[in-house]
Amino acid sequence: MERPHYKFWPQRLPRSIAVPATSLWHNLKTNAERFPDKLAMVFFGSEITYRELASQVERLAGTLHALGVKRGDRVVLDMQNCPQLVIAHFAILRANAVVVPVNPMNRAEELKHYITDPDAKVAITTGDLAAELAKASNALAPKDRLAHMIVTQFTDTFDPAMTGDEAPPPAWRDWLLTRHPLPELQDGKAMTWTDAMNAGHAAPEHVVGANDMALLPYTSGTTGLPKGCIHNHSSLNHNAFAGQIWGLGSSEVVVLAVVPMFHITGVVSVMHTTILIAGTLVIMPRWDRDMAGRLISRRKVTSWTNIPTMVIDLMASPSFANYDLSSLSYIGGGGAAMPQAIAQRLLEQFGLKYQEGYGLTETAAPSHANPFENPKQQCLGIPYMSTDSRVVDPDTLQEMPIGESGEIITHGPEVFQGYWKRPDATAAAFVEFEGKRFFRSGDMGRMDEDGYFFMTDRLKRMINASGFKVWPAEVELLMFKHPAIQEACVIAMKDAYRGESVKAVVVLRPTHKDTTEQQIIDWCRENMAVYKIPRAVQFVDALPKSGSGKVMWRLLQEAESKGA
Template identity: 70%
Template sequence: MRAHEAFWPSRLPASLTPAATSLWMNLWVSAARFPDKNALVFMGRAWTYREVVQAAEKIASQLAQCGVQRGDRVVLDMQNCPQLVITHFAILRLDAVVVPVNPMNRAEELKHYITDPDTKVAVTTADLASELVQASEALPADQRLAHLVVTAFTDVFDPAQVSPQDLPEAWKAWLLTPRDLPALSSGQVHAWKDWLDSPQAAALPATQATSNDLAILPYTSGTTGLPKGCMHTHSTIMHNAMATAVWGNGTAENVTLCVVPMFHITGMVSVMHASIFMGASLVIMPRWDRDVAGHLISRWKVTHWTNIPTMVIDLLGSPHMDKYDLSSLVYIGGGGAAMPEAVAQRLLDQFGLRYTEGYGLTETAAPSHSNPPDHPKKQCLGIPFMSVDARVVNPDTLEELPQGESGEIVICGPQVFKGYWKRPDATAAAFFERDGKSFFRSGDMGRVDEEGYFFMTDRLKRMINASGFKVWPAEVEALMFRHPAIQEACIIATRDAYRGESVKAVVVLRGSHKGQVSEQDIIDWCRENMAVYKIPRVVTFAEALPKSGSGKVMWRALQEAEMAALDTEAKSE
């Protein structure tokens, strides 16, 4: 018996058998059970499950007329909106494969998402369409898109009926500006709205997809080279959709705030697919805005909110917090970064909410670890998720390490992907056999405490070596969050002629403390609150930290900028 089993929720089995049906059937079943129940809420308009399944059938019928067949890959490139959910399930209705793409990608990056999965059809929003056209046109004729489907955000809501609380001024130009359909020199462009307004969908054959068929092909950003497609089947996604639902005491009465992006594995699986499986309601935000979030939680009596910790920090910092009613929330949690202890304590003291942190990767269909809601630990990845065998191993020998030692986190479970698309070498390098099981190498460093809970120490290669002392940036960042003036912090390495490397902190100050705290004040505070080798020797202030589309701090971008600046400085001397 492993130590964490003592804290396993008594109401749950240790493992779960994923349904053998396709993911499409989750929507179909929920629509059959709850036809008049709200499935999606966006800009004040509610879509029932009956409306969503009918819309998905219509879009699927039109995609079929464009030649989409079982196993074909279809790019889906948009921010959160009902069109994303409807089209996602329309693709699955045809037993085809969803290729979710980060809408922040530009044309040069998008070329890879057309050529690598051999995509001929893409669906996007009008604000992004020109980037996909530019990407397609730059490719050889035989690799270009044959069909581009374009939707305007206003295809699904009437701007005249939207309240200012749902549609802030900063979003209006983005969401409301009319845009003409672009043109493809060697393909066709279609209006999504015309497809939605078409007569009743033509009869489609029954779904034939098995649990082992490819369903989703999300791409990992990776540390080097081009992004790699992660092959997820109906079964790998189904497991975590089902497990997420039961882990968080989910029912059809859940009202979930959906603001983490659904192109990202967490938003897609732990929010969208889990909610659709349960027959729950999704309140959709197209991007983060703290006051819109506060309004939506209050208005729609949101019960469940999966997020990035930075969102919670931002919401709690709103000057309008006293206007928002968070009393309906029964679950709040997330991952991507550690929740600062001070913020977690405020959630508990002020709202009675325990922030439930989890951990997972694109390769593991979101959670491979999660804190038990009944017994969470702060700044902790949690215990191995349902059906998961997770261990910490020596990254060189792959031998399991004793409790407390830092090593690479490796994962075995039914939610683990089936390999990298067209990358057999990368797939082989990502897995190893042990005790008759296949383990995926996460590339993340962690340790296990005496109760079997996992803690992140950092990425395998994200470590600062200062005179032989190993500094784990995530640990320093967590400590710095305790400073009352610090809103966000990112730790990177800087060169040091004596120590080899030193610690540098890039800090975002809270608005209330700007101009009142100096870089030296931060260093002095660190000297009082952490071991001497962890103290940042350099602190710089920034207005904001760069973040990925999923809300994670892009520490590597800051690290590369630091090294480039040092190289330039050295050359000028």
């Protein structure tokens, strides 16, 4: 059956593409040969060419090989955006190993899982995060600990004396300029980035290809700890090549790299797609609206993938009128819907159509996107190249009529292989439909008569805070470690700026009835990533439970929604 969205399929686009047989490293290696002197990265005014990038990747890959990293080994990468993240990411791939990207906001209690579950023995991180990662490793049983940690300082790749429009904001200077001592790694050894880069070890023969694992990003679910998503070079390469074709990418593209490159969107749609086309990454380690405005103006940024709150914040800056956004030819993103009024202002003031898309960690970022020629606002878009996506009844798995809500399921080369060490979860995540293996997204949506998809609800229990996915079960597991908490149920609450924020409904132990909301929040701040921290804590005498004893979180969520 001809899918309805093909009526609006741009003539310039193929409906499907072949996936390269080569690894992701091949993309960088090729462009270092083709464009050796072209800018690959800019970081606070410091510039790195493709020749220099490839050379540094080779050197670090040699050190990883010397530390015992072998084909298929998992290496933890725990960093904010910086050139070292890109170098380390490709060095791990160059060494035939697998990148385990970790959110740098995670604390020691959370980090333990990212060491033990992938059986990682080597980690690469920045000085500001190294102590927390070492704390996590040192708290583990000796057999589970890290053996090696490579630690870089932000100033290893930029001049701290830099001034002018591209200098770090004053509020960032202590964070970026402080050089932290190496942490003590029990049963292991920490080394500096400089020593790792200058060790002089040759990189191993590169032997991996399309069907080898490249990335093991973690995503949570309705129960338990985060699960690793197995992505081969092929799934990431598909979406990088598709992104180039879909977005008319060329080697002249200049990308504002501010979405985090530990997150699947940053990894694939920003880093890998840009490196594939020999574009330039203008890197920001975190969000600052005026820094972004200055960089777009000064570096003539052409492409900006973001979350809508960034655009809203930039346009609210008192200095916004001073910034030149005329170089932008692409602006878009996902994670949350772009408010219609902001999208309209972008169109009227700058002639920019905000391109919304949809994807998950399991689909290597986009599985749906709005075509440039016919985008719809507050819409997930149409299925990507090589992709078949349907809306089905989540119980019967029968396809839903146009306009009716059901679960979004997706088949395509960008879909992950399965969950690491979790055959049960893998089996539950896939369904056979019309003879093909489809991934069950857990998201509820509908398809209009033109074949465009729209989000309606979520089957999975997930909170979307400014594009960061918060899984209540994971937050609850951490909160149960607080000595005062007997029970906790985490739900979403409306937030005018973030879309949603985290709220915890808590039953206190009889011995700790004097515990305050602020004490709970302060403890959470010490033990979990900042975006997971409850913004509000409600104390109750008991949580509603079903006959089987399960907490009826939907009742609490519905009460919160009605109250809002």
